[in-house]
Amino acid sequence: MTQVVQAEAGDLSIFAKKKYPLLQVKGLTKRYGARIGCADVSFELWPGEVMGIVGESGSGKSTLLSCLAGHLAPDAGAVIFETGAGPRDTVTMPEAERRMLGRTDWAFVHQNPRDGLRMGVSAGGNVGERLMAVGARNYGTIRTAALDWMARVEIAADRVDDRPAAFSGGMQQRLQIARNLVTGPRLVFMDEPTGGLDVSVQARLLDLLRGLVRRMGLSAIIVTHDLAVVRLLADRLMVMKSGLVVESGLTDQVLDDPQHVYTQLLVSSVLQV
Amino acid sequence: MSEYTFAYLDEQTKRMIRRALLKAVAIPGYQVPFASREMPMPYGWGTGGVQVTAACLVPDDVLKVIDQGADDTTNAVSIRKFFQRTAGVATTEATAVATIIQTRHRIPETPLTDGQILVYQVPIPEPLRFLEPRETETRKMHALQDYGLMHVKLYEDIARHGEIATAYAYPVAVEGRYVMDPSPIPKFDNPKLSDSPALQLFGAGREQRIYALPPYTRVVSLDFEDYPFAPTKAAQNCALCGASESYLDEVIIDDAGGRMYVCSDTDYCATRRGLGHRGAEG
Ligand SMILES: Nc1ncnc2c1ncn2[C@@H]1O[C@H](COP(=O)(O)OP(=O)(O)OP(=O)(O)O)[C@@H](O)[C@H]1O
Numbered sequence: 001m002t003q004v005v006q007a008e009a010g011d012l013s014i015f016a017k018k019k020y021p022l023l024q025v026k027g028l029t030k031r032y033g034a035r036i037g038c039a040d041v042s043f044e045l046w047p048g049e050v051m052g053i054v055g056e057s058g059s060g061k062s063t064l065l066s067c068l069a070g071h072l073a074p075d076a077g078a079v080i081f082e083t084g085a086g087p088r089d090t091v092t093m094p095e096a097e098r099r100m101l102g103r104t105d106w107a108f109v110h111q112n113p114r115d116g117l118r119m120g121v122s123a124g125g126n127v128g129e130r131l132m133a134v135g136a137r138n139y140g141t142i143r144t145a146a147l148d149w150m151a152r153v154e155i156a157a158d159r160v161d162d163r164p165a166a167f168s169g170g171m172q173q174r175l176q177i178a179r180n181l182v183t184g185p186r187l188v189f190m191d192e193p194t195g196g197l198d199v200s201v202q203a204r205l206l207d208l209l210r211g212l213v214r215r216m217g218l219s220a221i222i223v224t225h226d227l228a229v230v231r232l233l234a235d236r237l238m239v240m241k242s243g244l245v246v247e248s249g250l251t252d253q254v255l256d257d258p259q260h261v262y263t264q265l266l267v268s269s270v271l272q273v
Numbered sequence: 274m275s276e277y278t279f280a281y282l283d284e285q286t287k288r289m290i291r292r293a294l295l296k297a298v299a300i301p302g303y304q305v306p307f308a309s310r311e312m313p314m315p316y317g318w319g320t321g322g323v324q325v326t327a328a329c330l331v332p333d334d335v336l337k338v339i340d341q342g343a344d345d346t347t348n349a350v351s352i353r354k355f356f357q358r359t360a361g362v363a364t365t366e367a368t369a370v371a372t373i374i375q376t377r378h379r380i381p382e383t384p385l386t387d388g389q390i391l392v393y394q395v396p397i398p399e400p401l402r403f404l405e406p407r408e409t410e411t412r413k414m415h416a417l418q419d420y421g422l423m424h425v426k427l428y429e430d431i432a433r434h435g436e437i438a439t440a441y442a443y444p445v446a447v448e449g450r451y452v453m454d455p456s457p458i459p460k461f462d463n464p465k466l467s468d469s470p471a472l473q474l475f476g477a478g479r480e481q482r483i484y485a486l487p488p489y490t491r492v493v494s495l496d497f498e499d500y501p502f503a504p505t506k507a508a509q510n511c512a513l514c515g516a517s518e519s520y521l522d523e524v525i526i527d528d529a530g531g532r533m534y535v536c537s538d539t540d541y542c543a544t545r546r547g548l549g550h551r552g553a554e555g
């Protein structure tokens with residue numbers, strides 16, 4: 001298991017981190033009536049680790065991610081998150097606490113930036129919202145943080161008062177990422193963060209994401225059907241089919257030596273493109 | 274008079290409204306849904322306030338009705354007449370004498386006292402509506418005290434105008450819990466919301482919501498540390514009574530663009546003039 005442990009020499013907290021996974025998922029199941037969304041998914045995510053989830057359309061990737069992030073209530077299973085104050089099952093915790101997690105330790109990047117941005121609010125207001133949600137009450141500080149994050153996602157400072165509607169798709173997606181990372185979350189959920197963008201824009205966004213993930217030591221779970229995204233970002237990989245995880249392991253291992261028939265098909269079909 | 278039940282509404286309806294009012298008083302700043310009735314006046318004329326007033330009135334009440342501070346505008350006059358006719362209660366223009374004051378867009382200048390009830394007409398009760406149109410979501414945000422969005426609104430103000438430009442319906446936090454829209458009163462009036470000896474009731478007819486501030490409730494206007502809340506008014510004194518501390522309306526007085534500033538609270542202004550105070554034009 002790869003594990004990016006970022007700690008200064010002598011920092012004892014790494015032992016604590018080694019002991020507990022950041023996220024423990026156990027038997028997570030979600031049905032839509034008779035149809036299976038995802039079934040009996042279990043895995044662990046360690047601090048600093050990036051997990052990719054791949055699979056064909058309708059295989060349950062978004063369903064799983066939504067259940068993990070608390071946007072959907074699963075029918076069964078546990079999602080145990082290592083909060084600062086010990087591990088907690090986020091499925092059964094009160095909604096107020098889950099929402100608080102959602103705007104502090106967790107972040108969610110939607111495929112469509114319109115779902116993750118407030119289109120009627122300026123770029124600066126979009127980035128500042130999470131800060132204000134956790135109690136920031138100094139305009140100057142909020143604005144400085146917004147400008148800093150816009151620079152980090154390569155959006156010019158003079159766009160800070162423009163609304164996202166005036167931005168290109170790639171800029172909107174970068175703004176959504178800035179808005180999510182501004183509070184320094186520990187775990188980022190991303191659903192097809194590069195989907196819907198043209199190829200050159202995708203490459204730039206991926207580069208940016210990789211830089212941010214590495215520099216901030218972020219843990220992330222990234223849903224995609226693009227194996228290039230996985231290669232570039234993910235330490236580990238889960239392959240889904242019909243709501244089930246059919247294969248998982250180190251990214252390079254799974255992609256270079258796929259065991260499951262479906263994974264073999266997935267990898268070979270990509271190579272042909 | 275005999276064609277109507279006391280104060281127009283039937284007793285059943287008044288009981289329903291009183292139950293909503295009790296709940297509203299028990300949870301200061303929380304918007305309580307109520308089954309708003311059709312009233313013999315259009316929405317926007319204060320149907321929510323009228324229903325709240327009707328549910329509170331007793332025969333020996335003394336009613337005052339103001340619209341933007343004035344007792345003599347069409348809206349105020351017709352609501353006053355309505356209750357004279359349907360409840361037969363005494364009416365007054367004197368803030369100090371009234372037991373119930375129904376208001377649109379102002380809080381009287383004369384400090385309210387113990388036992389008085391101030392009823393606000395509210396067009397849009399939801400302070401979060403501006404940025405979050407979904408009712409299901411705003412309800413959840415109130416329930417979970419998820420109010421970052423309120424400051425986003427103020428942030429946008431400063432980003433666009435260099436200051437908090439919101440001048441009316443300036444959002445407040447009630448007892449550190451619910452964020453509330455004080456109805457479109459000028460922010461100049463916001464400090465009067467807090468710690469008032471009077472009972473303050475808010476009625477939104479079209480939106481079917483009632484909320485309340487019990488006497489002596491702590492009400493804080495939202496702001497930023499570096500852009501603190503400031504209850505502003507025109508810098509002038511009232512041209513009629515010379516008052517420097519009251520909220521002023523700008524009145525155009527001729528075709529040449531001439532203007533003067535006068536108290537928006539007509540009772541306050543008249544009372545001061547009765548005591549001999551005079552402004553530049555008084
Ligand atoms: N709201 C819903 N109601 C009913 N069925 C749903 C709902 N959402 C998803 N499903 C079904 O659940 C299964 C998994 O869907 P999901 O959206 O999780 O797939 P996905 O892997 O994210 O697909 P894609 O790559 O197309 O985004 C599919 O069969 C889908 O039709």
Ligand SMILES: [Mg+2]
Nearest residue numbers: 061062063191
């Ligand atoms: Mg999906």
